[in-house]
Amino acid sequence: MHGVHDIEPAGRWEDAFLSGNGEYGIMVYGHPHRERIVHDHHRYVLPNGSREMRPPSVAERLEHVRDLILAGEREQAQREFSDGRPLAWTQPFHPGHVLHLDSAAPAGRVDHYRRATDFTTGEVRVTWSDGDGEWVRRAFVSRPDAVAVVEIAGPRLDLTVRLSGDVPGHPPEVTVTTSAHAIGSGEASLAAVGTYPAGPGAAGYLGVTRLVATGGHVTVDGDVAAVHGATRVMLLTRMDRSVALPRADALRDALAELPADYDLLLARHVAVHGKLYARATLDLRVPDDDRRLPVGEILARAGAGGLDAALVEAMFHSGRYLLLSSCGVLPPRLTGLWLGAWGAAWSGDYTTDANLNLQMAGAVSTGMPELIAGYAALIGAQIEDWRANARAIYGARGVLAPSRTDGEHGLLFHLDDEWPWQMWLAGADWLLFPLHEYWQMTGDDAFLAGTLAPWLIEAATFFEDVLTREDDDGHVVIVPSYSPEVGPRDVKGVAGVNATMDVAAARHALVTAADVCSYLGIEQPAVGRWRALADRLPPYRVDDHGALAEWAWPGLETADDHRHVSHLYPVWPLHDITPDDTPDLAAAARAALLRRRDENLSAHGSLHRALCAARLKDGDTARANLLKILGRNMVFRSLMTSHNPDLEIYNADAAHCLPAVVVELLVDSRPGIVELLPALPPEWSSGSLRGIATRARVALDELSWDLRSGTVSAVLTSAHARSSRSCAVTAGTPPTGGGASTSRRTPPSPSPSGWRLVGRTDTHPG
Structure with a gap:
C-alpha cells in the first residue's frame, strides 16, 4: 500500500523515482549498469535580471x-x-548536477529487476541479479542530516563515478566545471560547479559528493573516480547556491563529518520522515494482489472509466509522500522539488493565484x-x-x-x-x-x-x-x-x-x-x-x-470556457457559500461550476472544480473532475503528474492535491461541524480513512463506511482543552448505484435516511 514499484528502468526523466527532504531532491532512473541520478535543490533558480525589477x-x-x-x-x-x-518572468527553476554510476564491465544479463520507492522511509531501491549474484542500489535524501545518500552493494563493484551537468536543455551560457580528488585509497571527493552568466543574483551552484568504498580501492583520473573490487560503495552529496561563486571546501568538510553508514543515516531520517508520513492512511479495500501490481499495470487500469480504488489509493499515499518530500525550506514549486531538464514551463516557480494553494x-x-x-x-x-x-x-x-x-x-x-x-x-x-x-x-x-x-x-x-x-x-x-x-x-x-x-x-x-x-x-x-x-x-x-x-x-x-474557477473562492476554500447555510447561493455556485467549460483540461482546473463540487455535495461533478485527471493519461510512472492530458508538462498540482480532494469527498468540516461522506463516490463501497485533522479542531482518528450494510462509524478526539465545545457530527446521503452518485444539495440532518449511525460518546480528558 505504501510504495510504488516498476519492473523496468525509467525511459525518461519524468518517470524517474523520487526522494527528497524539502531542500534536496533526487531523481533515480534505475538503470542497472548505467545509472543516472539527477540532484535538485529548491533554491536553484537561474538569474535573469528580474531581481532588479x-x-x-x-x-x-x-x-x-x-x-x-x-x-x-x-x-x-x-x-x-x-x-x-x-x-517579465521569474527566475526559472533549474536542475542541478547528475551523478553517473557506470559499470566497468560490459552490460550483462539482468534478472528479477525491480525498482521501488518506499513511502514510509523515502528510500528508492533498485535490485537485480545476474550470474554473479544479487545487486542492490539504495538511495534517499535525509531530512535531519541534509544529505543525499546512495549506496551500491554487490558481489564485486568495478565502476566509474562522476558528476556532470549533462541535463537536457542545458543552456550554453551556464558552465559546469567538474573535478575529482582521491582521499587515501578508499575514498574520493567529486564536485560539480555551475557558473551563471554575470549579473544580479547568485553567481552559481555547487554539488559535492563524498565516495567511500568498502573492500576495494579507489583511483582518480581527471574528474572520474574508479572503484575497483569493492563490495559496497557509499555516496554522500550536499549542494549549495550562493551570491559568491560557491566553494567545495565547506561542503567537503561537512560531508567528512557524517558517518559513512547507510543504515544509521536512514534510521535517523525515518525517525522524522516516517513519523509524519504514517499519520494518515486510506484503505479502499483493494485486494492485496492489486496493490502488488507494478506501476505500469496500475496506471493501465485508469482508462476503465471509473475511479479505480487501487489507483486512487496509490495516488493518495504517493501524493502525501511527494508533498512531504518537497516541503521544507520552501513549499512545493510547480514541479514539486524535482526537474530533470532545463526550461521548466512557467519558470517552474510558485504560481500563487491557484497552483500553490491547491498543492498545499x-x-x-x-x-x-x-x-x-x-x-x-x-x-x-x-x-x-x-x-x-x-x-x-x-x-x-x-x-x-x-x-x-x-x-x-x-x-x-x-x-x-x-x-x-x-x-x-x-x-x-x-x-x-x-x-x-x-x-x-x-x-x-x-x-x-x-x-x-x-x-x-x-x-x-x-x-x-x-x-x-x-x-x-x-x-x-x-x-x-x-x-x-x-x-x-x-x-x-x-x-x-x-x-x-x-x-x-x-x-x-x-x-x-x-x-x-x-x-x-x-x-x-x-x-x-x-x-x-x-x-x-x-x-x-x-x-x-x-x-x-x-x-x-x-x-x-x-x-x-476557462481553466480557472476563481469566482468559486467563496465555496472553496472559504466555506462562505455552503448548501447548509446559503442553499440558494450554493445552487447558483453549482450552476456556475457546471456552466464553466474546461478550456484545456489543465490539472489545476479539474482539481479546483472537484474541490468545489465536494463542498457543494455534488458527488457526480467531483467524480467527473477526478476522472479528467485519472482517465486522461496524466500520471507518470513515478506517480508524479502532468499539467495537461497525455503527459504534457511535468507538474505537481495533481500529485500533491489529490489527497486533499479525497479527503473533501469523505469529510467536510468547519468550526462546530464535521460532516462525514458528503460526496462519496459509488465505486468506494467500503473503506476507511485515518488520521485527518478538521477545522472543528477535533481529529478524525478513523472513519469507516460500508454501503452494503448502510453503516458509517467515526472516532473523533480533541486534544485541546480550549476546543472543548459543541460539535455537530452529520453524515451525507449515501450514493446510489449505477456508477454515479446523486447530487446532494439539501442540508444534512443529524440522522439522515439511508445511513445507520453507530457510535458512542466517551467523556474523558483528550
Missing part, C-alpha cells in the same frame, strides 16, 4: 484608472495602470502540519515586498501579493498591458488562508499571535485604504478588480469591477482580522471599522442563468 509606481493614476474602468474603457485603464513594461491543500488535513513552516517561511521572507507593492501601486498601507514568485522575492513585476496582475486584490488573503486554516485545525495560538495575526491585520488594512468608492446603494465598489486569469465575456479587456474573488477575499480579510484580533484582545479600535466595512461590501450576484456571476457588477458577464 520593481512594481510600477502608478499610485497617482489610481483615481483616473478607476474612472476609465467604470466608464467601460477597460483596455485603456490597463495600459495607464502599467508603465509600458513587457511581461492537504498538508495539514492529512496529518502533516509541520509542512506549513516552509509555506510560512516563503511569505515571511517576502512580506516587506508585499508592502512595497501596496505602496507603489495603490499608495496604501498593508500588503499586496504577486501572482508568482521564484522564492527569492515577492515584488509584483510580472504584468503588462494585457495581464494586469496589479489589479488582483485577493492575493494576500488567498495566500494567507492556508495559514489561517492551519490555526483553525491545530489551535497553535503562539503561531497566530507571533506570526499570522500581524499579516492578517495588514491584509485588512490594505482593503481599508483601497475601498474608497461606493455605488448608489451604498455598497463599496472594488475597482480596479481582476479575476485570475480571465476577463468578462465581452473580451474588451480583462480588468473589471467587483470580481467575485476580490469581493470574497475582501470580506474574508476584514472579518478574519476582526475575529482574530478579538480573540487575541488586540487592535480593538480597528475591529469595529473592519466589520463595518465588510458589511458594506457588495452581495454576490446571480446572473440570468441562475449561476454565481464572476463579476458582481451589472454589464460584466462571466466567460463560459
Whole structure:
C-alpha cells in the first residue's frame, strides 16, 4: 500500500523515482549498469535580471484608472495602470548536477529487476541479479542530516563515478566545471560547479559528493573516480547556491563529518520522515494482489472509466509522500522539488493565484502540519515586498501579493498591458488562508499571535485604504478588480469591477482580522471599522442563468470556457457559500461550476472544480473532475503528474492535491461541524480513512463506511482543552448505484435516511 514499484528502468526523466527532504531532491532512473541520478535543490533558480525589477509606481493614476474602468474603457485603464513594461518572468527553476554510476564491465544479463520507492522511509531501491549474484542500489535524501545518500552493494563493484551537468536543455551560457580528488585509497571527493552568466543574483551552484568504498580501492583520473573490487560503495552529496561563486571546501568538510553508514543515516531520517508520513492512511479495500501490481499495470487500469480504488489509493499515499518530500525550506514549486531538464514551463516557480494553494491543500488535513513552516517561511521572507507593492501601486498601507514568485522575492513585476496582475486584490488573503486554516485545525495560538495575526491585520488594512468608492446603494465598489486569469465575456479587456474573488477575499480579510484580533484582545479600535466595512461590501450576484456571476457588477458577464474557477473562492476554500447555510447561493455556485467549460483540461482546473463540487455535495461533478485527471493519461510512472492530458508538462498540482480532494469527498468540516461522506463516490463501497485533522479542531482518528450494510462509524478526539465545545457530527446521503452518485444539495440532518449511525460518546480528558 505504501510504495510504488516498476519492473523496468525509467525511459525518461519524468518517470524517474523520487526522494527528497524539502531542500534536496533526487531523481533515480534505475538503470542497472548505467545509472543516472539527477540532484535538485529548491533554491536553484537561474538569474535573469528580474531581481532588479520593481512594481510600477502608478499610485497617482489610481483615481483616473478607476474612472476609465467604470466608464467601460477597460483596455485603456490597463495600459495607464502599467508603465509600458513587457511581461517579465521569474527566475526559472533549474536542475542541478547528475551523478553517473557506470559499470566497468560490459552490460550483462539482468534478472528479477525491480525498482521501488518506499513511502514510509523515502528510500528508492533498485535490485537485480545476474550470474554473479544479487545487486542492490539504495538511495534517499535525509531530512535531519541534509544529505543525499546512495549506496551500491554487490558481489564485486568495478565502476566509474562522476558528476556532470549533462541535463537536457542545458543552456550554453551556464558552465559546469567538474573535478575529482582521491582521499587515501578508499575514498574520493567529486564536485560539480555551475557558473551563471554575470549579473544580479547568485553567481552559481555547487554539488559535492563524498565516495567511500568498502573492500576495494579507489583511483582518480581527471574528474572520474574508479572503484575497483569493492563490495559496497557509499555516496554522500550536499549542494549549495550562493551570491559568491560557491566553494567545495565547506561542503567537503561537512560531508567528512557524517558517518559513512547507510543504515544509521536512514534510521535517523525515518525517525522524522516516517513519523509524519504514517499519520494518515486510506484503505479502499483493494485486494492485496492489486496493490502488488507494478506501476505500469496500475496506471493501465485508469482508462476503465471509473475511479479505480487501487489507483486512487496509490495516488493518495504517493501524493502525501511527494508533498512531504518537497516541503521544507520552501513549499512545493510547480514541479514539486524535482526537474530533470532545463526550461521548466512557467519558470517552474510558485504560481500563487491557484497552483500553490491547491498543492498545499492537504498538508495539514492529512496529518502533516509541520509542512506549513516552509509555506510560512516563503511569505515571511517576502512580506516587506508585499508592502512595497501596496505602496507603489495603490499608495496604501498593508500588503499586496504577486501572482508568482521564484522564492527569492515577492515584488509584483510580472504584468503588462494585457495581464494586469496589479489589479488582483485577493492575493494576500488567498495566500494567507492556508495559514489561517492551519490555526483553525491545530489551535497553535503562539503561531497566530507571533506570526499570522500581524499579516492578517495588514491584509485588512490594505482593503481599508483601497475601498474608497461606493455605488448608489451604498455598497463599496472594488475597482480596479481582476479575476485570475480571465476577463468578462465581452473580451474588451480583462480588468473589471467587483470580481467575485476580490469581493470574497475582501470580506474574508476584514472579518478574519476582526475575529482574530478579538480573540487575541488586540487592535480593538480597528475591529469595529473592519466589520463595518465588510458589511458594506457588495452581495454576490446571480446572473440570468441562475449561476454565481464572476463579476458582481451589472454589464460584466462571466466567460463560459476557462481553466480557472476563481469566482468559486467563496465555496472553496472559504466555506462562505455552503448548501447548509446559503442553499440558494450554493445552487447558483453549482450552476456556475457546471456552466464553466474546461478550456484545456489543465490539472489545476479539474482539481479546483472537484474541490468545489465536494463542498457543494455534488458527488457526480467531483467524480467527473477526478476522472479528467485519472482517465486522461496524466500520471507518470513515478506517480508524479502532468499539467495537461497525455503527459504534457511535468507538474505537481495533481500529485500533491489529490489527497486533499479525497479527503473533501469523505469529510467536510468547519468550526462546530464535521460532516462525514458528503460526496462519496459509488465505486468506494467500503473503506476507511485515518488520521485527518478538521477545522472543528477535533481529529478524525478513523472513519469507516460500508454501503452494503448502510453503516458509517467515526472516532473523533480533541486534544485541546480550549476546543472543548459543541460539535455537530452529520453524515451525507449515501450514493446510489449505477456508477454515479446523486447530487446532494439539501442540508444534512443529524440522522439522515439511508445511513445507520453507530457510535458512542466517551467523556474523558483528550
